[in-house]
Amino acid sequence: MGQLSLEKIFLIAPYVEGIVYGFFVAIFSATMYIHFSKVANGTQKFDRHSNMMIGISSLMFFIATWHLAMNAYRMVEGYVDHALAPGGAVGYIGNLRPWHHILKDTLYATQENLGSAAAIYRCWVLWSHNWKIILFPSVLLMVNIVAGYMVCGLYSTVSPTETVFDSCLTIWIKIFYSLAVVLNIITTSLMSYRIWNTHRQSSSYASGQSRLIPILRILVESAALQLVVEIVLLALYSRDINAQYIVLESVASIVGITFNAITIRIKLHSISAVGSRNVSSNGVTQTIGSMPMRRRIQVNISRDIEEGEDTLTFTK
DSSP states (O other), rough: OOOOOOHHHHHHHHHHHHHHHHHHHHHHHHHHHHHHHHTTSSOOOOOOHHHHHHHHHHHHHHHHHHHHHHHHHHHIIIISSTTTTTTTHHHHHHHHHHHHHHHHHHHHHHHHHHHHHHHHHHHHHHTTTTTHHHHHHHHHHHHHHHHHHHHHHHHHGTTTTTTTTTTHHHHHHHHHHHHHHHHHHHHHHHEHHHHHHHHHHHHHGGGHHHHHHHHHHHHHHHHHHHHHHHHHHHHHHHTTOHHHHHHHHHHHHHHHHHHHHHHHHHHHHHHHHHHHHHHTTTSOOETTTTTSSOOOOOOOOEEEEEEEESEEEOOO
């Protein structure tokens, strides 16, 4: 595969990140609007889980904004102030040792690990606060945190002419990228299985379309965006292809998009489901909650389903 020149790569990457960040701004704004409008009209109250979700979302937005600002600063410095210096813009932007490059990649590593931590938290809530379920992904997260910040620390020790494909960085970067992919797959699979298993156990008591299957679809579709980007990034880096810089600079915003997309889509689905329940309550069909019954029977269900801020909590 042919390589794009670093002059083009370092110019294209911030523009691509700016476009992706624009989508993030729209989704983040919609999430905040829906959440606080429901609080204002009294249909939702602040609780520990909702505060956690809003806090994570706001922190992700702050990190993505700071990351974009750093890339804009570096591009202007490189192509304007250092264009005629020895090495030109590529020599300035490609140097791994300056504080602004280390800070930029530290923000990226923090955002990636924050996204993984948020997914693990969602698993913990969805699995009824079962610590055993999240033990393995939590260990992987700890390793990934070490790998990510190890790379940022090693930047200050490499030669100014070296790139991220330097041998002393390669092993740690591949570990970081690989574990990000593995954590995404594990957490999404755990949440998907929990929702699917609950749907399977409750489907015999309900007629019509399940409310859990659309949530399962939302979860998988939203998580797939980040997973595909992380796989592409790992593949490009493993083949020493410069285009990995373009993907890399957009990940900070994509992690935020994925997190907020799950939140806002489940919120909208919840609002739609409540509206449908209010309409159907005027009918004559016997129901339990919002699920029409096939026949008039008395049942005791030992599993409670509680709809939270952006996910479902199942407790026995």
